[in-house]
Amino acid sequence: MEIKLKKISLKNFKGFLGEKTIQFSDTATSIYGGNHKGKTTIIDAALWVLFDKNSEGASVFGIDTKDEQGNIIPKLEHSVKLIISVDGVEKTLEKVRKDVWSKPRGQEEEVLSGHKTDYFIDGNKYTQTDYKAEIANILPEELFKAITNPMYFPALKAADQRFLLTKMAGETNFAD
Numbered sequence: 001m002e003i004k005l006k007k008i009s010l011k012n013f014k015g016f017l018g019e020k021t022i023q024f025s026d027t028a029t030s031i032y033g034g035n036h037k038g039k040t041t042i043i044d045a046a047l048w049v050l051f052d053k054n055s056e057g058a059s060v061f062g063i064d065t066k067d068e069q070g071n072i073i074p075k076l077e078h079s080v081k082l083i084i085s086v087d088g089v090e091k092t093l094e095k096v097r098k099d100v101w102s103k104p105r106g107q108e109e110e111v112l113s114g115h116k117t118d119y120f121i122d123g124n125k126y127t128q129t130d131y132k133a134e135i136a137n138i139l140p141e142e143l144f145k146a147i148t149n150p151m152y153f154p155a156l157k158a159a160d161q162r163f164l165l166t167k168m169a170g171e172t173n174f175a176d
Contacts, residue, residue: 006083094120
C-alpha cells in the first residue's frame with residue numbers, strides 16, 4: 001500500500017489563529033523555522049487527526065489557540081483536515097472540535113461546559129469508534145511511528161520489532 005500526505009489545513013489549532021494550509025510535495029517537503037514558529041504544531045495536527053495524540057504520544061494536550069497574554073481564546077472552532085493518497089485514491093480526513101457553552105440557571109453569562117469533536121472521512125460523518133477503525137485500516141499507528149520517528153523502532157522490544165517487521169513485509173520462509 002502506498003500512502004502519501006497531500007495537504008494539511010489547520011484552523012485555530014494551537015498557535016495558528018485563522019487558517020493555515022501546507023501542500024506536500026510528492027517527493028519531500030521541508031518544514032523548518034525558528035523556535036515557536038509552528039513546526040511541532042504541524043506534526044501535532046497530523047497526529048491529532050490520525051490518532052487523537054500529539055507528537056509526544058499524549059492524548060490530552062492543548063489544541064486551544066491563545067492570545068498574546070497566553071489566555072485561551074473562547075468560542076473558536078478548531079479543525080484539522082488532512083488529505084492523503086492511498087494507492088492513488090485521495091481521502092480527506094477531518095476532525096472538528098467545538099466548545100460547548102451553556103447558561104446555568106440563575107446566571108447571566110454562559111460558561112464552557114465541555115467540547116464536542118466531530119469526525120469526517122471524505123465529508124461523511126463518523127462516530128469516533130468507526131473513524132478510528134477506518135484510520136487503523138489505512139495506517140496503523142505503530143507503522144506510522146516506525147516510519148516517521150527514527151527513535152521509535154529501536155526502542156521496541158525484540159518481539160515487538162519482529163511483529164512490526166512481519167506486519168510490514170509479510171512472513172518469510174528461510175527453509176528455501
